[in-house]
Amino acid sequence: MNVPLLFLLACILHFNSKCSATILPSSCPYPPSQWCSTLDSAVQCGVLKHCLHANLTKWHHAGEPVQIEVYYETLCPDCIMFVTQVLYPTWVLLQDILSVHLVPFGNAQEAPSGSKYIFKCQHGEQECLGNIIQTCLLNMSDNAFLIIFCMEASTDVIAAAKSCVHLYSPELSWERLMSCVNGDLGNQLMHQNAVKTNTLDPPHQFVPWVTINGEHTDDLQKKAIKSLFPLICSKYKGIKPVICGEGGHRDLRI
Missing domain, CATH: 3.40.30.10 (Glutaredoxin)
Incomplete structure (x- = not known):
């Protein structure tokens, strides 16, 4: 598992404040936790594409976490x-x-x-x-x-x-x-x-x-x-999210 890549993906998908210096326009008045709360905030903060991607990658699963x-x-x-x-x-x-x-x-x-x-x-x-x-x-x-x-x-x-x-x-x-x-x-x-x-x-x-x-x-x-x-992908008993890869053992290393 490539930890830096995981960190980068997490940063993009969850809009952590440590990313804000590189992807957040100065005109954005919202904290990272609210970037995707409304269409206006997503557009104003320049993260609409990322918000749409994050919503599209959500998966509904049958199984206990x-x-x-x-x-x-x-x-x-x-x-x-x-x-x-x-x-x-x-x-x-x-x-x-x-x-x-x-x-x-x-x-x-x-x-x-x-x-x-x-x-x-x-x-x-x-x-x-x-x-x-x-x-x-x-x-x-x-x-x-x-x-x-x-x-x-x-x-x-x-x-x-x-x-x-x-x-x-x-x-x-x-x-x-x-x-x-x-x-x-x-x-x-x-x-x-x-x-x-x-x-x-x-x-x-x-x-x-x-x-x-x-x-x-x-x-x-x-x-x-x-x-x-x-490990989490392999332990999950429900339908595995796409990001887990085939069989739930996707390797994110580059």
Whole structure:
């Protein structure tokens, strides 16, 4: 699987903000998430052709989406690479047959403190902050995955959070998000992530740790990291989308 090509395809089909410098006219007043929302916005932003193509490539399938769970840490370099260069592009291309579940915790540790929990993270306090921000996002926004990708693809994951939230979920105020992060809700949500991570069977040994349809094996982990796109195509039981290629194992390498 050629990751750069997957990333490029995802950029074109989903109009990610990192592409905007090259395909977005200066006259476009809309954020990327709204480029295809109306005919006027598509024309004004110069992406009508891409919007039509994206709509034409949508496929109606009979079958349950493939479930992928990713146990990760927000500042882990391997996790950042997997989320931004493998998972996100694959989801953009196969989102009709793929359901993504993110669990930010990884190798962190928790200890009870009264009615709350204290967390210690592998990459320090900033990672604990990133973990809880993304945990609250997953609980509060339908666009959480887009925001998390935006954060993880940035030079400074934590500093990018506010602008990423504004870009992909403008209806969610930063103050409301921080209320979750600093309050009882965020603490309890992080505890749930800790329980879920620490009760994995088999136990996780590193991050990112991937399960497919609730299952983890060494073989599935290797395939998920190296060739997630064909793995999802092969695991889907319904009619495979055209982009999977014949037999669902299309190779996008050039």
